[in-house]
Amino acid sequence: MTSPTAHLRGAHRHAPWVSLRCAGGHAASDPALWRCPDCEAPWELATSPEFDPQAIDTTTWSLWRYAAMLPAVPPITLGEGGTPLVRVAVPEGEFLAKLEFLSPTGSYKDRGTAVVVSHLRALGIEEAVEDSSGNAGASLAAYAAAAGVRARVFVPAHAGAGKKRQMAEMGAEVVEVAGGRGAAAVACRQDTGAAAYASHCWNPLFLSGQSTCAWEIWEQLGGSVPDAVVCPVGQGNLFLGLARGFATLRRAGLVAAVPRMYAVQSAACAPVAQAWRAGWPQPVAVDEGVTIAEGILTSRPVRGDEILRVLRHTGGAAVSVADDEVRAAQRHLRGAGLSVEPTSAVAVAALPLLRDQLAGAEVVVPLTGSGLKTL
Numbered sequence: 001m002t003s004p005t006a007h008l009r010g011a012h013r014h015a016p017w018v019s020l021r022c023a024g025g026h027a028a029s030d031p032a033l034w035r036c037p038d039c040e041a042p043w044e045l046a047t048s049p050e051f052d053p054q055a056i057d058t059t060t061w062s063l064w065r066y067a068a069m070l071p072a073v074p075p076i077t078l079g080e081g082g083t084p085l086v087r088v089a090v091p092e093g094e095f096l097a098k099l100e101f102l103s104p105t106g107s108y109k110d111r112g113t114a115v116v117v118s119h120l121r122a123l124g125i126e127e128a129v130e131d132s133s134g135n136a137g138a139s140l141a142a143y144a145a146a147a148g149v150r151a152r153v154f155v156p157a158h159a160g161a162g163k164k165r166q167m168a169e170m171g172a173e174v175v176e177v178a179g180g181r182g183a184a185a186v187a188c189r190q191d192t193g194a195a196a197y198a199s200h201c202w203n204p205l206f207l208s209g210q211s212t213c214a215w216e217i218w219e220q221l222g223g224s225v226p227d228a229v230v231c232p233v234g235q236g237n238l239f240l241g242l243a244r245g246f247a248t249l250r251r252a253g254l255v256a257a258v259p260r261m262y263a264v265q266s267a268a269c270a271p272v273a274q275a276w277r278a279g280w281p282q283p284v285a286v287d288e289g290v291t292i293a294e295g296i297l298t299s300r301p302v303r304g305d306e307i308l309r310v311l312r313h314t315g316g317a318a319v320s321v322a323d324d325e326v327r328a329a330q331r332h333l334r335g336a337g338l339s340v341e342p343t344s345a346v347a348v349a350a351l352p353l354l355r356d357q358l359a360g361a362e363v364v365v366p367l368t369g370s371g372l373k374t375l
């Protein structure tokens with residue numbers, strides 16, 4: 001592996017950057033380090049702005065309306081955020097679908113990528129690498145193109161052909177790695193060279209971008225939050241971004257309680273659901289397995305302990321669903337006029353399992369990735 005500081009060769013080391021700190025209290029000496037070199041923990045923002053409703057820029061129709069609550073960098077934007085919240089009927093009743101698949105590259109990843117790439121650009125970084133099953137790589141490819149940053153994406157060989165084409169068409173170099181999703185991550189980190197590792201799994205700014213989804217939901221519901229949110233979970237980026245976003249609303253005194261957060265995994269790869277059932281404080285690594293929900297094949301999430309804490313503190317739960325249930329949910333959504341990729345349908349597939357817990361509740365389900373990705 002290259003030395004940590006190699007990431008910043010040619011970059012403006014003294015550009016303004018957010019200060020990063022790990023849970024062990026170590027401060028980052030270099031903004032492009034992807035994790036704490038002392039204890040290998042993920043970075044968190046040492047300080048982050050509190051939510052101030054007066055600071056929302058209501059003239060901006062993208063997530064940058066919340067710029068005052070995000071790291072202060074010139075935005076690289078493709079108009080991400082501002083996704084619709086629409087009511088969908090299911091046999092269990094109805095839910096509110098947050099149409100994240102209408103983001104610029106067709107997946108929810110664009111919120112986090114926009115914030116991460118804006119930050120990298122402000123640092124003067126000229127090349128970024130990432131590992132991805134497809135959507136994060138496609139998102140990075142697009143925002144890197146918009147920022148004038150070179151992108152190289154490491155994908156597992158099983159990644160969908162459409163997603164690989166999407167990355168390549170946006171000008172990213174796509175590196176296929178034999179083995180699973182974990183092998184792509186290892187290969188990526190061994191071959192960063194002078195590039196920054198723009199990891200959607202590790203970079204806390206990615207979660208900051210995802211938190212804007214919670215703030216939008218709060219605005220769209222007229223200044224309130226739903227009773228429950230049901231979310232697909234692999235690494236849990238959207239799940240944690242939403243949970244952190246709702247928590248900032250409560251800290252600001254804008255809501256009395258946060259939604260119950262439900263994590264849904266594929267039965268083929270369900271480390272969070274396993275740990276939840278067993279009462280463990282963090283997930284243990286499981287085999288990646290094989291599933292049509294390829295976007296959430298994560299053998300052990302980076303912030304698995306935080307996911308489990310959110311489940312406990314909000315009164316939620318983790319469940320897993322089989323591919324047949326996912327296919328049925330995907331068909332149901334198509335019947336309602338909504339085309340999503342299989343990974344996005346796992347949360348809807350879990351609604352029958354959660355029927356008792358969600359009875360009478362206002363439920364939001366983010367629909368994360370476009371069905372066009374897997375046609």
Ligand SMILES: [Zn+2]
Nearest residue numbers: 022026036039
């Ligand atoms: Zn540390």
